[in-house]
Amino acid sequence: MMQETDIDIHISDESDSLPNNNEDTVEAFRNLLLLHGHLPKKHGDHNTLRRFLKMRDFDLEKSKDAFLNYIKWRVDSKVDFISQTFKFEEYGEVKKHYPHGFHKVDKTGRPIYIERLGMADLTAFLKATTIDRYVKYHIKEQEKTLTFRxxxxxxxxxxHVSSTTTILDVSGIGMSNFSKPARSLFMEIQKIDSNYYPETLHRLFVVNASSGFRMLWLALKTFLDARTLAKVQVLGPNYLGELLEAIDPSNLPTFLGGNCTCSDHGGCLFSDEGPWNDPDIKEKIQEPSTIGDADSESMDQVSENAPANQKESSGKIMITLEKYAALKTAVKDSQKRIEMLEVSLHETKKVLNGLAEIIEAIQPNQT
Structure with missing residues (x-):
């Protein structure tokens, strides 16, 4: 999540690096998943499909495999159950030993996520929780980010906002901090984020990187893919100018050189301050038209008051589903015919084997 020197890196916006026909590509991907019966309504929205396409450079087959792996992981890991019922009672204690959290937004409106790794006490952290429980908490936070933040x-x-600006303060971090438990936690979180929440990182600032951090970075970067590495910028103690280009001082905590303290909430990393806590916005999020595309609308009917483009989108999906249903029926009919042919071929093979035995028995001796 960091880079060895202070360099200028172009950070792509969500709309960058997409083929001109990306809408057609997303639709083709949707149809491919529908054809194979692997498109859950809850996870088949345009933005999710687009993230998995970007993850695999818009290769449909590779994107399909990644998406199916994601759906299987959700079922196997009971992600919905974690999101709805998991209680992280040790939240406050963990925050003391591993300061981290979401805090307001950057200049483009993206949520800011901050970790003060240099202040982490892994021994105390592991007394307060377990790696398994923290991973569940991380998954729940990821789901909250997708659903609400x-x-x-x-x-x-x-x-449209669908990615995060992250700041990691690595003051004092070196190879000695990368213990076996630290490696286990890092690798598990990295695997989850890379495979199941792809393309949700917009930009990553690593600040207060010392010379001792360089060796650790050589080890860490081997676990990161090229797309993630391209979004990373490692900065030494003179990082403030770079941060202020991306984040307004009023949204940056004082410990990073900004003006915010969130004193009413016990500190910026305890506040979870952001638009997601605005009562008016929270109410709007409950409205289907606010957070979804046509896929999240009812497939049974379209409101007479719905916009024309919404009706058109829903109509297209209905046509797609009808085509899928027809194809599915045709495939089942073909499978039945194949099964009947296989039975017939099996019986024919038995008859031919019997004839071969008879012919062998009556064959005259050649002496």
């Missing part, structure tokens, strides 16, 4: 930021910014 991004939609809230989109409403506040009046544009």
């Amino acid at each position: 991004y939609p809230a930021c989109s409403i506040a910014a009046e544009k």
Whole structure:
């Protein structure tokens, strides 16, 4: 999540690096998943499909495999159950030993996520919780970000937001900090984020990186893919200018050089301050039209008051589903015919084997 020197890196916006016909590509991907019967309504929205396409450079087959792996992981890991019922009672204690959290938004309206790794006490952290429980908490936070933080930021910014700006303060971090438990936690979180929440990182600032951090970075970067590495910028103690280009001082905590203290909430990393806590925005998020595309609308009917483009989108999906249903029926009919042919071929083979035995028995001796 960091880079060895202070360099200028172009950070792509969500709309960058997409083929001109990306809408057609997303639709083709949707149809491919429908054809194989692997498109759960809850996870088949445009933005999710687009993230998995970007993850695999818009290769449909590779994107399909990644998406199916994601759906299987959700079932096997009981992600919905974790999201709805998991209680992280040790939240406050863990925050003391591993300061981290979401805090307001950057200048483009994206949520800011901050970790103060240099202040982490892994021994105390592991007394307060377990790696397994923390991973569940991380998954729950990721789900909250997808479901509430991004939609809230989109409403506040009046544009689509689906990625995060992250700041890691690595002051004092070196190879000695990368113990076996630290490696286990890092690798598990990295695997989850890379495979199941792809393309949700917009930009990553690593600040207060010392010379001792360089060796650790050589080890860490081997676990990161090229797309993630391209979004990373490692900065030494003179990082403030770079941060202020991306984040307003009022949204940056004082411990990073900004003006915010969130004193009413016990500190910035305890506040979870952001548009997702605005009562008016929270109410809007509950409205289907606010956070979904046509896939999240009812397939049974379209409101007479719905916009024309919404009706058109829903109509297209209905046509797609009808085609899928027809194809599925045709495939089942073909399978039945194949099964009947296999039975017939089996019986024919038995008859031919019998004839071969008879012919062999009556064959005259050749002496």
